[in-house]
Amino acid sequence: MIEILSLQFMQKAIIAGMFLGVMMPFLGVFVTLKRMAFFGDGIAHASLAGIALGLLVGVAPFTVAVPFALAVGALIYFLERYTKISSDSAIGTVFTTSMAVGIILLSLKSGYQPDLISFLFGNILTIGVTDVWVVAIGSSFIMLFLIVFYRPLTLLIIDPVQAWLQHVRTGFLEFVFYLITALAVVFGVKILGIILVSALLIIPASTAKLFSRNFVQLIMYSIALGFTAVLAGLFLSYYLNLPSGASIILFSATFFFISVIITSLWRK
Amino acid sequence: MHLLIMNKQQIVISVDDISLSYGSQHVLNNVSVDIPKHAIMAVIGPNGSGKTTFLKMLLGLIEPDKGTINVLGSEPKKVRNRIAYVPQRFSFDQTMPITVMEFLVLSVVSVKKVDIDDAMEHFKITHLQKAILGTLSGGQLQRVLLARAFMQKPDILYLDEPEAGVDIGGEHDFYDLIKHLHDKHDMTIIFVSHEVDIVSQYATHVLCLNQQHICFGDPKVMLDTETLSKLYGTDIDLFNHKQKKS
Numbered sequence: 001m002i003e004i005l006s007l008q009f010m011q012k013a014i015i016a017g018m019f020l021g022v023m024m025p026f027l028g029v030f031v032t033l034k035r036m037a038f039f040g041d042g043i044a045h046a047s048l049a050g051i052a053l054g055l056l057v058g059v060a061p062f063t064v065a066v067p068f069a070l071a072v073g074a075l076i077y078f079l080e081r082y083t084k085i086s087s088d089s090a091i092g093t094v095f096t097t098s099m100a101v102g103i104i105l106l107s108l109k110s111g112y113q114p115d116l117i118s119f120l121f122g123n124i125l126t127i128g129v130t131d132v133w134v135v136a137i138g139s140s141f142i143m144l145f146l147i148v149f150y151r152p153l154t155l156l157i158i159d160p161v162q163a164w165l166q167h168v169r170t171g172f173l174e175f176v177f178y179l180i181t182a183l184a185v186v187f188g189v190k191i192l193g194i195i196l197v198s199a200l201l202i203i204p205a206s207t208a209k210l211f212s213r214n215f216v217q218l219i220m221y222s223i224a225l226g227f228t229a230v231l232a233g234l235f236l237s238y239y240l241n242l243p244s245g246a247s248i249i250l251f252s253a254t255f256f257f258i259s260v261i262i263t264s265l266w267r268k
Numbered sequence: 269m270h271l272l273i274m275n276k277q278q279i280v281i282s283v284d285d286i287s288l289s290y291g292s293q294h295v296l297n298n299v300s301v302d303i304p305k306h307a308i309m310a311v312i313g314p315n316g317s318g319k320t321t322f323l324k325m326l327l328g329l330i331e332p333d334k335g336t337i338n339v340l341g342s343e344p345k346k347v348r349n350r351i352a353y354v355p356q357r358f359s360f361d362q363t364m365p366i367t368v369m370e371f372l373v374l375s376v377v378s379v380k381k382v383d384i385d386d387a388m389e390h391f392k393i394t395h396l397q398k399a400i401l402g403t404l405s406g407g408q409l410q411r412v413l414l415a416r417a418f419m420q421k422p423d424i425l426y427l428d429e430p431e432a433g434v435d436i437g438g439e440h441d442f443y444d445l446i447k448h449l450h451d452k453h454d455m456t457i458i459f460v461s462h463e464v465d466i467v468s469q470y471a472t473h474v475l476c477l478n479q480q481h482i483c484f485g486d487p488k489v490m491l492d493t494e495t496l497s498k499l500y501g502t503d504i505d506l507f508n509h510k511q512k513k514s
Contacts, residue, residue: 033364155374158360161329162416165348166377212365213400 004238011243013124013191016135017230020188023139025226026146027184029219032205034157036181038088039076040198042095043185046072048102048194050186051119056105061119062134065186072098073182077175122193122245124237131190138187142180153177154215191230193245200226203252210263225255231247279327279425280456286335288321291314296332297480303473308450308457310471310487312464314500317478319460320356323426326458327353338425352417355442356428356460358409362402368412369397383477387415391445407434410442418449425449427459432467439463443470464491 004010031040050068054061072094079090098256106116118126146153156163156170156177181201188197208221233248240247281303285291288295296318303309311319313401324330325337328344340347366374372384388394391411396404404412410430417425427446431439447470450457461467467474474498476490483490483499 033361035361151374151377158364158366158371159375161327161355161357162355162375164329165327165351165353166375167349209363209365213367214398215364215366216372218365 004235009125009127010234010238012077012127012129013133013234014231016132016247017191017234018227019136019139020191020200021227021230022223023143024184024188025208025222026143026219027181028201028205028226029208029222030146030153030157030177031181031201032209033154037198037202038091039073039178040185040201042076042091043046043069043073043182044189045196046095046098047186047189048119049098049105050102051189051194052102052105052109052116053112054160056109058129061115062131062186062190066183068098069182069186070179073178076174077178081171094111097109115237118193119189120194121243122189122191122196122248123245124191124234127190135187135190137182145180146148146174149173176232191234192248193197193243196245199249199252200230203249203256204229207252207256207259210259225252229255278304280307280340281458282336282338284336284338286325286332286337288325288330288332290320294479295334296325296477298335299477300335301475301481301484302455303458305456306450306454307473308447308459308471309473309475310467310496311458311460311475311477312462312467312499313395313477313482319477320428322477323428323458327351327426347423350423352420352422352425354410354413354417354425354427354430356432358413359400364402366400366401368393368401368404368436371401371412372416372419376419379419382423390418391415395437406432407438407442410434414445414449418453421453422455424456424458426456429460429462431461431463439466440469448468464496467491476511 002031005014008188031037047065050065051061053068054064057064076090076094079085079094080087082092085093102213115126117123150169152166152173155166156173157166160170162169184201185197188200192200204222204226205218208218212221213216229252230248233253234244236242236251237244237247279302281301283299283301283303285298285300287297287299294488298383299318299322311322312361313319321330325332325341328337328339328348337344340350344351368388369384372387373379384396388397391414393408393411393415396412399408401409401412414430425446430446431442434442443466446457446459449455459471468491471487474487475484475489476495478499478501483495
């Protein structure tokens with residue numbers, strides 16, 4: 001145990017994981033309540049183009065992926081709001097287009113792409129000190145946003161007309177929420193990978209929903225479940241030499257299925 | 269001049285010649301009405317007659333293509349914090365574990381605990397405060413929404429077919445509550461309804477809409493077979509039901 005904590009790459013992974021393990025399940029409560037699970041998945045896949053561009057031009061992929069994800073989030077929001085296109089069609093169109101751009105960009109770079117595999121499946125070995133700072137500051141900012149706008153955001157999701165009557169700037173708040181979710185997904189990509197990152201938004205909140213008796217419990221249980229899954233997954237990943245993202249999500253999914261069984265039996 | 273000002277003060281909502289179309293489809297045509305303070309006004313008409321759209325225009329959610337709406341001396345949007353609204357169908361994620369108490373606390377900015385307790389007691393939902401919103405019956409949910417409206421202490425309350433989801437026979441209890449709300453807080457109430465019986469019993473004014481203004485006035489005078497036949501486009505006979513004993 002002490003050995004694992006003395007390793008520098010594990011220290012970085014654990015610190016970044018702790019921030020993500022609290023922030024993503026917290027945000028996930030609102031994402032699932034707003035039925036935006038597919039949005040998270042879409043942004044994660046779309047970020048491939050930003051990452052590929054970063055790799056191609058030789059800069060830290062995060063520096064390109066973050067503005068790219070924000071732009072994709074904004075584009076999806078405007079397509080949903082100002083066209084007749086349904087939400088899933090808008091997300092599906094934008095994320096597949098972005099992935100196509102990403103694949104084309106990667107094809108321009110010759111040779112094996114180890115960084116790409118890390119981004120696809122998550123790799124704790126690739127987390128640098130800058131990544132930890134970006135995740136820590138970004139996650140803190142997102143959590144601060146959720147705490148400050150807890151009431152108007154929840155009301156906006158449950159009852160948009162009532163939110164509007166209470167002078168909540170509904171359009172602006174919803175737009176910011178899309179951007180915040182896009183940011184969160186990109187922050188999680190290094191540890192969890194493009195393919196699995198949205199699971200940390202969805203699974204803890206869905207698990208907590210099974211046995212929570214009020215909204216505050218839902219948030220608390222989601223965070224507890226996500227945090228535990230991230231730490232347990234990182235340790236499992238280290239000891240069994242498994243991909244970090246898959247290990248975290250398997251823990252999270254285990255909690256989910258155990259909860260489904262227990263709550264189903266309890267109801268009988 | 270003085271009389272004119274006095275008269276103006278009595279009007280809380282003034283709708284002047286509004287029209288709305290979606291493409292070639294006319295939703296409302298040249299509707300005008302002045303709604304006096306403290307009125308309980310029912311809006312009636314067949315399906316697709318523009319009743320809900322009319323209500324949404326009064327709220328400021330939809331702008332008319334033509335004409336103006338003045339609410340409490342201002343544009344509807346600007347006075348929306350003085351208005352409460354109970355929708356026809358309150359759709360939300362029913363699996364989400366949010367309690368009645370949490371819903372009420374979240375719904376109104378800077379609400380006091382004493383006002384929430386008062387509203388819950390008033391609408392007999394105190395025992396439901398820890399219940400999850402998605403587990404409530406239609407009637408219970410309507411009471412929660414009315415309690416929320418009550419907490420806001422609005423000048424105007426809009427209700428869109430509030431009896432939807434309420435058990436048959438429970439409608440009168442429901443409207444008694446609304447009437448009580450009106451009397452106690454001196455508010456103006458506008459509700460959309462299909463129930464002519466309810467309208468005759470509880471409304472002080474009725475607006476008959478079928479994409480255009482068909483009638484406006486005292487429901488006891490206005491709601492005759494001729495007007496209703498014109499409104500619904502079919503022959504209608506009226507039967508008097510026994511009124512609920514007070």
